[in-house]
Amino acid sequence: MPSFRPAPQTRCARPVAGPVRPALAVLLWAVLGCHPSGGGREPGPGVARALADARARTVSGVAYDVTLDLPATRAAPVTGRVAISFDWAAAGEDLVLDFRAPADLVGAVTVDGDTVVPRLVPDHIIVPARALAAGHRTVTIGFTSTDAALNRQDDFLYALFVPDRASTALPVFEQPDLKARVSLALTIPAAWDAVANGALVSRDSSAGDGRHRLRFAETAPISTYLITFAAGRLQRLTAERGGRTFTMFHRETDARRVARNADAIFDLHAQAIAWLERYTGIPYPFAKYDLVAVPAFQFGGMEHPGAVFYRADALFLEEAPSRPQELGRASLIAHETAHMWFGDLVTMRWFDDVWMKEVFANFMAARITRPAFPDVDHALRFFRDHHATAYGVDRTAGANPIRQDLANLRDAGSLYGAIIYQKAPVVMQQLETAVGDSVFRDGLRAYLGAHRFGNASWPDLVAALDSIAPLDVAAWSRTWVEQPGRPTVTVRWDGGRVLLQQTDEWDALQAASAGSPGRAGAPATRALRWPQERIDVLLAWGATTRVVHARLLADSASVAVEDAPPGAPDLILAGVDGQSYGRFPLDDASRATLLARAAALTPALHRAVAWQTLHEEMLDGRLPARALLEAALAALPGEPDELVATQLAGLVRGTYWRWLPDATRRAVAPHVERGLWRALDGAPTPGRKGALFGTIVSVTITPDGIARLERIWRRQEVPRGFPVTEAMMQAIAEGLAIRGVPDAEAILDEQARRLTNPDRQARLAFLRPALSADPARRDSLFRSFAHLEGRRRESWVLDAVGALQHPLRAEAAIGRLEPSLALAEEIQRTGDIFFPLNWLNAALGGYASPAADSIVRRFVQAHPDMDPRVRGKLLQASDELRRASAARR
Incomplete structure (x- = not known):
């Protein structure tokens, strides 16, 4: 990405080759001059909210006609021209367009065919007022794209503009509430194919120069972050479902892998569209639904209308996938398809409400997938998919609210994270429970109908619901949507009654971290009340159990227990409904009982809540890590539910690497490895065996265990009951190298030869x-990552950092820790939306020592001017390091 001087002078575009004769261009240069108009202040970098609001009042009816020339070699630049048509209501004012590129990448500029000389400031092209009369105008600009959002490889590229990166590739109005119709023409090498938002209208090879010109149809109105195209050596696969044609573009060379997955991929898309049409009452709103399977894609998916991108390996599952993997693919497809209505058809006005499109995509996906998986406990799955990840942020000093302020669009990428993807659906489910599912659906239908192909904000939906719901949604929102954190709900027995008492966990964390640089400026106390319509409490007296349904709308609640056995229960476990949200601490007796009996609880949802609660107890220093590891390992072979088994395997893996001191880990390693192999041998399905094998590959450190994995990699031993896939073989090879086996380089050489996909x-x-x-x-x-070019393939970079900072190497590599932290702000500025937090997680994930924790603390203290959002992500990523290191002190 180009860099700009922090306080640049206003620049003028110099005359360039174009439709204007050179002499006339020079005359225009002299006459128009180069100076700010009216003495007004130039726009700063990015798109400030004030600029966006002003443009939204004065610009409408936008259309982009884009022509791009895509060269065959990555070293050659992408060049183009854009004709921007719009209605202009601000005669006498300059027009500000957004283009994040050096001045010499701006070519000829015309307004309605007349050449003008714009002023160029960082991130913007300013067309002078004297060239613009009110009415319908067309500004045409020649340009050279930067590569910041084009993800270029030797024979493939794709545009990824979310949230504010369209302007790194072409001049636009970079804000979500100036939707536009987009026409696109691409000139590409003859051997390439291409896909874009619009349908392919024509492919012309008449020039005879080995290049083809593709023209795509104009789209419905969409925001700039949704514009896309992909081009390169691509294969196509087309199918029809329910009268609709789907085309998938991909680069997978394993024809059997494609064939094995294709029907499911197309079926799941068709099912998702049909479900959403029924729920919303609105037919699929766009002209086509193509999908692109992108190798090593930065995200799981991206909802470009007409050309949805997916990470290829999320679609093309390997042989004998586990049930969670199949569910994950279905949810991903449902999520991106839900965006066609929630985010694409109706889009947030400003990115402070980006959470709205994500919450409804996840919320709907949880429902869309149910019919295709009737054997799955979907309440359990919702809990597993959302609560643990959201708690991982909300328990930290870096917690953020669901709805966050945003002053400048250049910071929009910092808003993404677990709170909008995982906490927000839990909160929305609670809102649906409070108002009723039919009222909730009717409110959403009214909201979508009122704003189709337009923009709306959270207050618009609140108003739609408040008009028909029995709940004061605005008041409810002020806590659940606008504040970070979670409640702490303490439950105790009082002679035949269950007493629930809630406090604000934030207040306790604030008191515990008084003076911490991470919470500087935070309010000392908030004393929030978190209303919840349903909190189920499990009570157990030996083999006798009761489940009590409680509503907690005030500071406390009391519920009578009918037919309770005499005496206090052995176990009190809150939150077993899987919908309620908060920290539910255990008393001493309940903790001991649950550790011994968690594996025997029924139904499976109760077991999942139990294991999550025990994990929270360990994080709070109330349960020894080894005790949790032993309990989870013992439960794993007999766990009948695959989702809970996956949870247990994750607990074993995370506790083993992060929470056990090195000497303890070495001591228990033989026992852990035997226990995992025993669980694998007894697993009932190939998919479950394969998932357990992945855990074995992750944790194996004993000489015997490493030798066995090497035999499997060399195909001298074949595990029974499941296929050892190419991805598994690659994971073994990488793990053997990290463990320093003597012939690691030869193993990696052979692994490279085994791979057939480029x-x-x-x-x-x-x-x-x-x-x-x-x-x-x-x-x-590692040093190469300090340069933007070294970080282009973000998913590869994260894999590399994970290997560099692996727990077996982390302490020897501790010198890289502070430089990794120092790069975070630069990565926030230049990386895609999930990269900053993922970078910090990868950099810190191998550490658990007090020395590493001290480095993080000193870094935060030494950088009081750090971007607050980056500081928040650092505090989120380092929270478990802080807790694990405290346990070792």
Whole structure:
């Protein structure tokens, strides 16, 4: 991405080759001059809210006609021209367009065919007022794109503009509430194919120069972050479902893998569209539904209307996938399809409400997937998919509210995270419970109908619901949507009654971290009340159990227990409904009982809540890590539900690496490895065996265990009951290298030869220095990440950092920790939306020592001017390090 001087002078575009004769261009340059008009202040970098609001009042009816020339070589620039048509209501004012590129990448500029000389300031092209009369205008600009959002490879590229990166590729109005109709023409090498938002209208090869010109149809009105195209060596697969044609573009070279997955991929899309049409009462709103399977895509998916992008391996599952993997694919497809209505048809006015499109995509996905998986406990799945990840943020000093302020669109990427993806659906489910599902659906239908192909904000939906709901939605929102954190709900027995008392966990954290730099400026106390319509409490007296349904709308609640056995219960476990949200601490007796009996609870949802609660107890220092590890490992072989088994495997893996001191880990490793192999041998399905095998590959450190994995990689031993896939073999090879086996380089050489897909070959080649036993090679790779070009393939970079900072190497590599933290702000500015937090998680994930915790604390204290959102992400990523290191002190 180009860099700009912090306080640049106003610049003028110099005359460039174009439709204007050179002499006339020079005359225009002299006459128009180069100076700010009217002495007004120039717009700053990014798109400030004030600029966006002003444009929304004065610009309407926008259309982009974009022509791009895509060269065959990555080293050659992408060039283009855009004709921007719009209605202009601000005669006498300058027009500000957004283009985040150096001045020399701006070509000829015309207004209604007349050449003008714009002023160029960082991130903007300013068309002078004297060139613009009120009415319908067309501004045409020639340009050279930067590569910041074009994700270019030698024979493939794709545009990813979310949230504010369209302006790195072409001049636009970069704000979500100036929707536009988009026409696109691409000139590409003859051997390439391409896909875009609009349908392909024509492909012209008449020039005879080995290049083809593709013209795509004009789209319905969409926001700039949704504009996209992909081009390169692509294969197509087309299918019809329910009278609708779907086309999938991909680069997968394993034809059997494609064939094995294709029907399910198309079926799931068709089912999702049909469900959403029924729920919303609105037919699918766009002209086509193509999908693009992108190798090593930065996200799971991206909802470009007409050309939805997916991470290829999320669609093309390997042989004998686990049930959670199949569910994950279905949810991803349902999520992106829900965006066609929630986010694409109706879009937030400003990115402070980006959470709205994500919450409804996840919320709807949880419902869409139910019919395709009738054997799955979907209440359990909702709990597993949302609560633990959201708690991982809300319990930290870096917690953020669901709805966050945003002064400038350049910071929009910092708003994404677990709170909008995981907490918000839980909160929305609580709102649906409070108002009733039919009222909730009717409110959403009214909201979508009133704003179709337009923009709306959270207050618009609140107003729609408040008009028909029995709840004061605005008051409810002030806590659940506009504040960070979660309640702490303490439950105790009082002679035949259950007493629930809530406090604000934020207040306790604030008191515990008084003076901490992470909470500087935070309110000392808030004393919030978190209303919840339903909190189920499990009570157990030996084998006798009761479940009590409680409403907690005030500071406390009391519920009578009918037919309660005499005496106090052995176990009090709150939140077993799987919808309620908060920290539910255990008393001493309940903790001991639950640790012994969690595996025996029924139904499966109760077990999942139990294991999550025990994990929270460990994080709070109220349960020894080894006790939790032993309990989870013992429960794993007999766990009948695959979702809970996956949860247990994750607990074993996370506790083993993060919470056990090195000496303890080495001591228990033989026992842990035997226990996991025993669970694998007894697993009932190939998919479940394969998932457990992944855990074994992750945790194995004993000589015997490493030798067995090497035999499997060399195909001298074949595990029974499941296929050892290419991805598993690659994971073994990488793990053997990290563990320093003597012939690691030869193993990696052979693994590279086994790979047949060029994208997977390229990933392994990139990763090789991170896997090397040579510290100099590892350091050289790490230093390359300080440069933007070294970070282009973000998913590969994260894999490399995970290998560099693996727990087996982390303490020896602790010198990289502070430089990793120092890069976070730069990565926030230049990376895609999930990259900053993922970078910090990868950099910190291998550490648990007090020394590493001290480095983080000193870094935060030494940088009081750190971007607050980056500081928040650092506090989120380092929270478990802080807790684990405290347990070791």
